[in-house]
Amino acid sequence: MVSSPDVTVVIPTLNRPELVTRAVRSVLDQTLRNLEVVVVVDGPDEATHKALAALGDDRLRVQEQPRRGGAPAARNAGVRAARGEFVAFLDDDDEWLPGKLQAQVDLARGGKVATPIVITRLFVRTPRTEFVLPRRLPDPGEPISEWLTVRKGPFHGDGFIQTSTIMAPTALLKEVPFKEDLRRLQEMDWSLRALDRDGVDLLIVDEPLVVWYADENRPRISDDAPIRASLAWLRGVRPLVTRRAYAALAMTQVSSMAAQSHSPKVFGTLLYESVRHGRPGVRDVVTFAQIWLVPTRLRRIVRDKLIARRGGH
Known part of the structure; x- marks a missing residue:
């Protein structure tokens, strides 16, 4: 077990042992080795406990919620248990490329921002195609709220934040937790509230290092x-x-x-x-x-x- 990790990775899950195992492996394969993984199981789920135990890595911790509270509550529980300087989030049905965390930590420690929120671009894989978001980085002076929301095409906007791309200081996430009663737009809501604080700014790794499986046939809590x-x-x-x-x-x-x-x-x-x-x-x-x-x-x-x-x- 890592006593003083650079990053704590928080993964909420429930009843998807094969998917969460793939996600955890993508974390354990990171080039940044000084990390810990906290998988928060959102209720009783014996199959997931067995699947994760089989990985046999002492950087992995599994904690079970006493009752189902949804992904935001599970993320907040993972943050409370975090020992790392930073927390990075990963949804159980997504995965990372090996250099993801190292690129984010390097950018965060570059010294340009007092309290950095660091995201990366990501590959969006649907049943029919693959594309990269965000399409561009913010222009100088462009309000982040407009970069995130204003569309210049008929579909996704140019800017984009998805949970599996976010890494932020643990202290900030404890001060600004996810809203546990919000079912949609959780990343948008958290980002707007966190970026409203003095000294907080958004940094972006200009490379897609996350794979987001936008499988429309798989039910998601956020669909409702x-x-x-x-x-x-x-x-x-x-x-x-x-x-x-x-x-x-x-x-x-x-x-x-x-x-x-x-x-x-x-x-x-x-x-x-x-x-x-x-x-x-x-x-x-x-x-x-x-x-x-x-x-x-x-x-x-x-x-x-x-x-x-x-x-x-």
Whole structure:
């Protein structure tokens, strides 16, 4: 067991022993060796305990939650148990390339930011294609909230943060934990709240070092998000984002969840929020219309075909 690791890797899981074993192996194979892995099992799960015990690595610790609390609660529990200077998160159905942690630690210790949040680019693998996000790094002076939300194409925005790319100081994560009652946009919510603190800034490794398996046939906790909770979250983050970013959030990210309700009332509410409190652009309005008019699966198929034609960029 590593007594003073550089990084603690926190992996929440439940009832997916084969997937979490793949994820853990990708951590144990990192070129950065001074690390520990804390797998937080979100409730009773004997098969996962057996699968992880078979790995036989003393850098791995497994702790079981007394009751199911969801991925954000499991991540917070892992942070509380962390002994490393930094914590990096990995979802149990994703994996890392070997140099991921070393690249992040090197960038974090470069001395340019007092409290650095370090992310990397990632490969998004769907059943039909593969592409890289984020598409670009933030421009000088560009608000991070706009880089994360404003789209310059019909699908994903240029900026992107996914949980499996995040590494941050353990002290920051203890001061700014994940919201445990939030089912969607957990990375966005945490990033906006953390980056609002003095001395905190975002650093990005300009290389895809994470593989995100966006398998639409595999159920995810985040696939189900109450509409009222999503609207409440949107209104709650308004002080943390620009008007341009607020409109983009309402018309793209929140709409992509709410459109499954086919509710004219929700449609009208999001349109009102965008115009009353935001500053929507033409691209936001076009995206808003297609989200509400085109079925989700068809949009994903069209997205992947267009990206494949462009060679995954």
